[in-house]
């Protein structure tokens with residue numbers, strides 16, 4: 001299948017408006033920088049991908065919810081220095097309100113759970129697919145919007161929630177034809193880092209900041225990470241201890257270092273044992289360096305990666321048991337993930353897994369001359385009421401109509417001609433077999 005057209009990827013070029021004869025300049029026909037149009041071919045791919053997201057959400061018994069893309073800025077003001085809150089697409093509206101184009105969906109989910117209050121029975125399992133925004137200096141030419149599939153469970157305190165979410169992600173990959181040799185999911189827990197900070201009696205208030213710094217492992221050099229950690233006031237001994245534990249990729253080793261009574265170890269052992277029973281153990285691996293970059297994670301975190309290491313994280317998520325109290329509400333344990341629509345398409349292209357989604361139409365109805373345009377309307381209307389997709393074509397030469405039928409993969413060509421119509425008939429051409437026959441117009445199926 002052909003890859004989506006270039007419009008799906010912002011080329012960042014500044015177009016030079018064409019000067020037409022009357023001197024007025026043509027509006028810039030490109031979408032705003034960092035955003036994408038979805039012409040039909042790209043839209044078919046996006047619709048197909050979102051249909052896979054929805055089908056997995058259905059089999060996992062999640063309910064669909066939705067929110068405004070516009071949210072109060074207050075929902076995203078966090079002090080931990082996360083990239084996502086430093087790139088808010090924020091502004092003041094005409095009523096003087098501070099608002100944003102949301103950069104993520106989880107805070108909206110939390111807001112709705114709080115708003116629903118006692119009317120929701122727990123645990124609740126919600127999903128949504130929505131556009132998210134960031135305002136990033138275009139120096140890096142990166143996108144400013146993407147669509148994210150989010151699945152979240154509220155009111156399930158145990159690792160069953162994480163293991164359910166991992167199954168959803170893996171079911172999605174399998175539906176797309178991706179295997180565990182293409183993609184892996186790194187799993188850890190922020191409680192690992194919590195345990196290390198406790199070992200060095202590092203104050204609680206540094207936890208979130210340290211997580212955001214450590215999440216840059218792999219993007220910054222080890223020295224840069226150490227420098228940022230020291231700058232928070234950590235001793236070099238604590239910094240070395242953190243880096244050492246976070247480089248662990250073996251759960252038994254982690255148990256040796258932290259002890260088996262540490263919650264992080266118990267949680268992870270439970271999760272990996274569930275994974276065997278779900279049948280997806282070969283997809284996941286323990287990797288202590290996974291902390292994810294969002295301030296509010298409190299427990300198990302995970303991210304999917306392409307094993308060839310060519311792409312950025314495909315999706316990621318984790319447990320966030322104390323997000324609601326940051327909005328002044330009683331806490332409800334929660335866990336969720338976000339799965340963007342861009343990296344996954346890059347992976348499908350890499351793996352030659354883009355589906356063939358060419359356009360398909362059931363019937364073309366074509367009046368052979370002008371006085372038959374009325375009867376052609378009757379024929380098209382009756383077929384559409386029977387659920388057939390009908391392209392009503394007129395004012396074209398028959399040669400063009402046959403070319404068009406090929407282009408849109410029409411199954412049949414229904415010709416409305418004068419002599420046939422006078423006998424109450426129409427002529428049907430089955431384009432795959434070249435069969436041709438007359439049918440009573442009223443009996444056309």
Ligand SMILES: OCc1cccc(Br)n1
Nearest residue numbers: 132133134143144145146
């Ligand atoms: O995943 C970070 C993110 C958030 C909003 C928009 C885009 Br593009 N990327």
